[in-house]
Amino acid sequence: MRSFALVLGLAMACTQQAAGLTPPADAAPYTACADITVRKEIRSLSSAEWKAYESAVQQSQKDKWVDWFGYIHNRLAVYAHGNSNFFTFHRKYTRDYENVLKKYDSSVVLPYWNAMVDFQSPSSSVVLGSEYLGGNGNSDTNCVTDGLASNWNLIYPENHCLKRQYSGSGSIPAWHSPEFITSVLQVSKTYADLRAGIENSIHGAVHLGLGGDMDTMYSPMDPVFWLHHANCDRLWAQWQAISPNDRTYMYDGTDSSGKTVSLDDTILASDVPVVSVMRLGYGDMCYTYDTIQAAKGNATALVKRQKCNKSPDQATQAVRNLPPEVLSTYYPSFASNKAINPLENEMPSIVPGQPMAADVKAAATFVPPKPNEKLRGKMPVPSTLTNKWITMMSGNVTEVREIEERACAMVDALNKAGYLSPYMVN
Ligand SMILES: [Cu+2]
Numbered sequence: 001m002r003s004f005a006l007v008l009g010l011a012m013a014c015t016q017q018a019a020g021l022t023p024p025a026d027a028a029p030y031t032a033c034a035d036i037t038v039r040k041e042i043r044s045l046s047s048a049e050w051k052a053y054e055s056a057v058q059q060s061q062k063d064k065w066v067d068w069f070g071y072i073h074n075r076l077a078v079y080a081h082g083n084s085n086f087f088t089f090h091r092k093y094t095r096d097y098e099n100v101l102k103k104y105d106s107s108v109v110l111p112y113w114n115a116m117v118d119f120q121s122p123s124s125s126v127v128l129g130s131e132y133l134g135g136n137g138n139s140d141t142n143c144v145t146d147g148l149a150s151n152w153n154l155i156y157p158e159n160h161c162l163k164r165q166y167s168g169s170g171s172i173p174a175w176h177s178p179e180f181i182t183s184v185l186q187v188s189k190t191y192a193d194l195r196a197g198i199e200n201s202i203h204g205a206v207h208l209g210l211g212g213d214m215d216t217m218y219s220p221m222d223p224v225f226w227l228h229h230a231n232c233d234r235l236w237a238q239w240q241a242i243s244p245n246d247r248t249y250m251y252d253g254t255d256s257s258g259k260t261v262s263l264d265d266t267i268l269a270s271d272v273p274v275v276s277v278m279r280l281g282y283g284d285m286c287y288t289y290d291t292i293q294a295a296k297g298n299a300t301a302l303v304k305r306q307k308c309n310k311s312p313d314q315a316t317q318a319v320r321n322l323p324p325e326v327l328s329t330y331y332p333s334f335a336s337n338k339a340i341n342p343l344e345n346e347m348p349s350i351v352p353g354q355p356m357a358a359d360v361k362a363a364a365t366f367v368p369p370k371p372n373e374k375l376r377g378k379m380p381v382p383s384t385l386t387n388k389w390i391t392m393m394s395g396n397v398t399e400v401r402e403i404e405e406r407a408c409a410m411v412d413a414l415n416k417a418g419y420l421s422p423y424m425v426n
Pocket residue numbers: 073080081090
């Protein structure tokens with residue numbers, strides 16, 4: 001195994017010492033990054049970007065970094081899940097892995113996977129296709145035999161092949177829609193609200209739906225983990241950016257021991273304070289996301305996608321036309337008549353079935369599918385978390401079930417209103 005000291009050294013070299021506590025948003029103690037890279041949705045990567053990413057990931061596996069990150073995650077299971085450490089730990093941790101990839105190729109930027117747009121039929125996503133991250137494991141052994149992680153042999157916690165075992169006998173049951181996550185972004189008033197809303201919904205559903213290694217505490221060994229966690233991190237960053245003055249340093253709730261969290265808590269495995277990861281674009285957090293950049297008006301990556309797809313405004317309009325009582329319960333920002341803040345709107349222009357831009361030929365001829373009229377009022381309720389998973393995640397069953405009830409009630413309300421999700425095309 002690669003030396004642990006090297007990893008810690010890398011993590012520490014990339015950060016600075018804490019200079020103060022509870023800084024207001026306009027007085028960050030970390031210096032602004034000279035270069036800020038933009039994490040893009042995986043389907044937006046060019047062929048060259050995809051190849052560079054794939055190659056760096058392969059090398060990180062050969063050099064056993066993948067095993068190392070699996071080991072760290074397993075060791076910190078209780079600390080990092082089911083409490084306020086969830087977002088802060090995983091932000092630092094995914095950044096550390098991205099920094100490892102940059103050692104192989106400094107041009108590499110971690111992509112994210114917006115799994116919500118694939119909610120109706122996750123296993124049909126091109127992201128889980130054999131040219132990209134690969135699909136379900138083999139029916140006998142559950143070993144993944146296609147895609148980026150095809151036939152990966154891992155040594156932690158013992159010698160094994162990378163496994164996936166879709167939870168719906170050969171496919172993945174529906175998970176959380178862009179409509180639900182849009183609602184979570186709009187109704188969450190505190191950091192703790194948002195953490196509970198994301199960790200217990202799409203976060204858990206993707207882990208459980210893919211199964212195999214993703215359904216263990218060494219789940220980072222599956223490359224899907226990083227794209228999925230970048231997506232969760234994006235949702236936090238986007239929520240912060242909605243109201244940066246209040247939310248950049250908003251950190252509340254409790255940690256795994258029940259203690260109220262603080263910005264000067266140390267993030268385990270990296271020894272940096274929480275305050276150092278709160279603000280993207282500062283310290284070692286030299287990245288942002290395409291959706292945040294687009295909201296600020298610098299939208300090159302998104303504009304490209306919108307050219308061939310329907311305007312995201314059309315998708316949003318369908319939600320805005322919901323009855324006022326549904327809007328005020330689930331979409332308070334849409335209910336108030338003010339102009340829509342794109343950061344509060346998780347209805348992207350990516351559509352199910354959309355090919356990777358890296359697949360130049362398929363992308364050029366792609367015709368976005370129309371929503372299936374027969375499914376009007378028939379949005380599926382997202383899958384729920386198992387007790388086994390909640391226990392493994394040190395989750396709070398009451399908190400999880402409350403989020404699940406909200407998800408179910410929202411789907412009911414949308415269906416009663418005769419809503420047809422633009423992402424339901426099958
Ligand atoms: Cu985790």
